[in-house]
Every structure is written in structure tokens, then in C-alpha cells.
Amino acid sequence: MNQFSIVVNRYFSHQKSSYINSNIFKNNCFNLIQRSYLRPSISHASILQHVKELKHLQQVHAYIVTSGLAQNIFLSNRLTNSYASCGLMNDAEQIFHRIPCKNVVSWTILISGYAKNYRFVEAIGVFSEMVASGLLPNDITISSIVPAFGKLGLTQIGKSIHSFWIRRGYGSNVIVETALVGMYSRFGHVGVARKVFDYMPERNDVSWNAIIECYSDHGFGEEGFRLFNLVRREGFTVDCFTIMSLISAASSIDGSRVGEGIHSFASRTGFQNDQLVRTALMNMYVNRNCTDDAYFIFNEMKVKDVVAWTLMLTAFSSGKYWAKALEHFNEMMRVEDLELDSVALMGILKSCSSLGALHQGRGVHALIVKIGFTHDMFVGSSIIDMYANCANLEDARIFFEGMEEKDVACWNAMIAGNGMNGYGNDAIDLFLQMKGLDINPDESTLVCVLCACSHAGMVDKGLDIFSHMVKTWNIVPSSRHYACVVDLLSRAGRLRDAYSLVNSMPFDPDFEVYCALLSACKVHGKIELGIEISNKLFQLEPNDAGYYVLLSNMYALAGNWEGVKMTRVSLRAKGLKKDPGFSSIEINGELYTFMAGQKDHPQYSEVEGLVKFMIERIKEAGYVPDTKSVLQELSDDVKFDILYHHSEKLAIAFGLGRTKQGTIIRITKNLRTCNDCHYASKFISKVFERVLVVKDANRFHVFEGGVCSCKDFW
């Protein structure tokens, strides 16, 4: 055994068992298997062309075998490479194994073949086999395997290859060094990547692209642009990789002008029609919440691949255009030969989940079973989330329990599902079970558990868990955790404790914490404190419409209409829009979405009559409209009209009219439920003898016989 094989084998014997058992490895494997399945290197359009070539290749192959040329290592190596280039790794592997005296080139071909086909785990497997067989990798072998370490995040072995490379004294090699820059970039070790780059005696365009990409991809867009401008003056040739890096750099810099600038640069350099460049531009606009710009590029694309479709789906979902997302998904399903992958499936499950579209969600679940994605834990956790959010905790539980393997995300989804439905104790039980199974909770797990306590009104239990977290489990609370505890305390009316907790935090509270405190102020009518906190929030997140709305609502509660006007004006001046409220209801598999006071709704006249009838009936039972819920300065009559046409009431009235007595009415809304709708829903459940399940932005409310499961805390 040579020095190198000792290093590698030592690494593998020490690291293997723990690494193989780690989630990182499993997730990576999953990704790889998926990627290799979903991204066959042959696109549909070129399959025929490839078959022709393959036939050719097979003929040559047959000729080589029958004429006894297979012993020729050069020919066999070339043959292995040809099969590998077609993505036919099984054939490549077979030929490779029949080579009697494999040389470094034979091994390198197989390694790079796997790497090129995104099968990094196999590439590394072959590499370690090669090393174990006593052969030393050369510079080409190293440059082929180094990206695999980077892509799999194998920092230790990556670093040892690097030090091996230096120790062996091969001398400088621009390709190996560029690959190392790329590897450290993947590890997120920007400084090390820069060091390797700085020490390179020779650099080419690819090296410059690699370092520019490294900075751009890690949020240092400014440095990416700086390096680009530096090298540009020295005869550097811009290619599509450069463009991609600059798009990524632009994404990390605030301000739409940078993005537009790079978009026009892409056009000027003639790369705007490149599929990857277009996708990257779409991605940039999606990240900037410029859904329209993303949609424009999407529509202009002649060939829309699954990535483009998915990006657009994500754009609609993250922009909270839920109905548009569903429509987009249905369209996507009709595209022939579009192979859906886990990201696409997760996107659509998220849309179903947010809309409470159980019927569609079930359909997607069936599809997932059909195309064999049930073992994907990313998809699995989304299925759990979808059922739990569609008020179907039972199906979530059945799926969860049927999973052969569950990662922390699946547990989190299940815990959150119980929490949202008000089952605080069950959520805690799940959490304890999970700890018992030695599955490490992550930040979200504790957030889910604390939220569950909050939703169930289990204040002491939640505080108890928080103190265990710090003292027993050695978990350093994050600002999300603090935000949960603030919420927990404010729910118990302990606003003073919440405020002193925020002041005692070991780091500066972020917007999330202040936001929790602000909501608490609104609930408890602490206007002055609320305004003070709002000012802090505006400094932290000047562009979030949500806080302006909260502040405006607070002024309204205090009767300070001047304040309301001021806030609304500055909101408009900034060009910010608040999310329009909507409620949806699924009847016989059809999803109906209502927006407040929406007169152009196709079911408008039907709903109008139903609402009138519904309001009359609950008024007889004692319902008095809560005009305080209308946070604008208007006459009472107008306020009544606004209240009666809240999206939630429209959806409920429609549900009452369209479903049989005894059917549970399930509503999903994107915002938190307002006081008046909550109050009215209690009357509706009693007067019409119906169970109403309302999922708001935070949790479920089950109204039955005049009471709500949230016990009036939300």
C-alpha cells in the first residue's frame, strides 16, 4: 500500500460507519439517485439520435470483441469512455471489469464517468477501490474526483486529497487547482477557495469563473462583480458560466437595478436565449419576489423544462398566489414527457397544503405512489404537512407511521401538524419519542414543539421545555425560539415577562421576535409599546408590508385615524402591497376561493343571498357585529357591509348552501382569522348545527355548538 491509499483507507475505515449512518449521506444518496434518474443525460429530443450513435457504438464494440481486440487497453479504455459518455454506466463498468491489466487511465475513465453522470457516491467508491488496489491517482484522476467531494460535502476527505496533492509535489496544474477552488466553494469555505486561487501560478478563464462563482454563490455578490471587472480588462472571455455567476451575484445584492443590469448584460452578450441563463434569471426574479418578471421569461421560453416549470410553481407558491399555483400545476401535469421530480412535487404539495385543497392533495399523493417517490423523505414530509394542513391529521399520521424511514423533517411535520390542530400533548409525546430514537432535533423541531404548546395554551409546559432546552439538552435558543416563547407568554397575558425576556436575550432581537411582541401588544391593547416596537421593526425590515398593516391596525384600535392614514400612505409610497386576504373551500373536489367583497366572483349572486340569510339567522341568535374589527374610519353601515363580506364568511355561507346538513365545513384562509369572523363562526356552528373547521395562517379552529377549539386564543 502506498502513502495515499493509507490516508484514504484510514479515512474510510474511521468515517464509513458513522458517515453511512448519517442523514447527510442518506440525503445525498437520495439526491443522487434521484438526479441520475430524473436527469438522464439524453433528452427526449435527442434519444433517437443517441440510439443511432449507440447502435454504432455497439457495432464497434461487437467488432472489437469478435476480432479479439478487447485485450488492447487503449481500445477498451476508449470503449468504456464511450459508454460512460452515453450515461450507460453498467455497460461501461462491464467493459472496465473485462480489462485484464487496468491502468490509471481505465480507472480514471470510470471515475469521471460516474462523476459526469451525477453518481458521485459510485465515483468515490471506484476511486477508493483504485487506491486500495495500489494504483496512485494522477492529476487527471484528482481533477475528476475532487468535484464529487465538493458536491457531497465531504470536507475531511476533500482536504486530505488536497494535502496529498501538495505533498506529492506534482507541481502546479491549473485544472486540478481550479477543481479545488470549486470544491472549497461547495464546502462554503470561501476563504480557503480564495487562498488556493491566489496561490495559483497560472489561471485561465475557467479558474476566474470558479472564483467569481464562489463569491457570488455565497452572498458576496459585490466581490464577485469586483473580480469580474478586474479580469474583464485583461482579455477575459465571458461565457455562459460567467453570466450565471453574475446573475447569482446580482441575487445577493439588494436593489432591482443590479438585476436588470445583469439581465441586459446577458442580452448584450448574446446569452439571453441560453436555457440555463434564462432559468437563472427566472430564479433571480423569483428570489426578488418579482413574480411578473419571472413569469415573463417563463412564457418566452420555447422549451420549458421541469426546472422552469417548478421555479414558476415555487414563484406562485412563495408569492402566495395559491390558486395560480394550482392552475399552473394542472397545466404542468398535462405537459407530455415532463418528468416530475421531488422539488416539483414538494412545490405542489405546499400549494395544496396552503389552500387546504385536500382533494388535489390526495391526487398528488396517488401520483407520488405511482411514480415511486414515496421513499423520498423531502416529499414524504411534504405529504404529512399537506394532510395535516388540510385538516386531515389522521391521514398524516397513517402516512407517517407507514414510512420505513423518517428524517427529522418528517418528525417536525408531524409535530407541527399536531400543534396546529391543538394537540399540544401529542406533539410533546412525539418529540419525546423522537429523542428516544436518537434522532437529533433541529431548530425547527423545538419551534414546532413550542408552537404546539402555544396553540394548546400550555404555557407552563412550554416554558418548562424552553428551560430544559437550555439547561438539559444544551441547545442554544435561536431567535425563532425566543419568538415562540414571547408568543407563549403573551398568550398568558404576561406581556411584561415577554418584554423582559426580549431585553435579556444574548443577541440583538430580530424582526421575528419583535413581530411576536408586536402581535402581543395588539392583542393586549398596549398601543404605546406597540408603536415603539413598530419603529424598531421598520428599521430592521423596512420593506415588509405586514408590519405596516399591524401598526396601522394598532392605531385603528386606539382610534388614531391620523396614524392609520399615515401608515397607509407610507405603505403606498414604498410601493408595498399587503397580501390580499382570501378563504377557500373545497366542495366535491372543486376548490372555490373567495376574496373579501369580491363582486366579480362567478358565484357572487348565489353567495350574496346565502350570506344575507346566514347573517339574519345568527343575528336572531344574538350575534352583534364587532365593528372594531374594521380598522378603518367609516360609518357603521359601511363597516357592517365590510364585515359581512369578509372572505371567511363568504366561504362559510357558500359551504352552508352547497353541502348537506351534517357535512363538516372546512375553510382555509391565508391570514389570521379576525375577531368578528371568529365570533360569528361560533354562532353559525350553533344555529346551523354544523361543525366548522377553519384553518387560518396560524392554526386550526374547530367550531362546534357555539364554542371554538382554540378557546378563544389565537
Added chain:
DNA sequence: GTAGGGTTAG
């Protein structure tokens, strides 16, 4: 004689 580095979604 055979082999190599830098792209896009949670």
C-alpha cells in the same frame, strides 16, 4: 494512442 476543472430548484 485512451482520461480532466466551472451551471439552474427545497
